[in-house]
Amino acid sequence: MTVTPHGDEARPGDGLVRAGGIVFIVGAVATLATMAPLFLHTDPFPSYAWAVCMLMGVGFAVSAAGVLRSAAAQRRAARASQSS
Numbered sequence: 001m002t003v004t005p006h007g008d009e010a011r012p013g014d015g016l017v018r019a020g021g022i023v024f025i026v027g028a029v030a031t032l033a034t035m036a037p038l039f040l041h042t043d044p045f046p047s048y049a050w051a052v053c054m055l056m057g058v059g060f061a062v063s064a065a066g067v068l069r070s071a072a073a074q075r076r077a078a079r080a081s082q083s084s
Contacts, residue, residue: 012073016066024059031056 030052037044 013066013070020059020063027055
């Protein structure tokens with residue numbers, strides 16, 4: 001039996017997935033902004049701008065942690081419903 005929460009209920013890991021998505025988007029925009037001077041033949045941004053691009057990886061990792069947390073909670077709920 002599958003335990004399906006209602007659409008308006010927050011599940012474990014949902015906040016991590018949302019936060020990771022936002023951090024990923026910030027990193028993607030920073031990557032586009034940092035790469036633009038290379039194609040426009042202007043002066044490149046300083047190194048700290050390149051460090052902001054690493055937020056893409058951080059956001060992906062945070063989202064993956066949220067997905068794993070959600071899967072673990074669903075697994076626990078399924079085990080609890082089987083043992084009852």
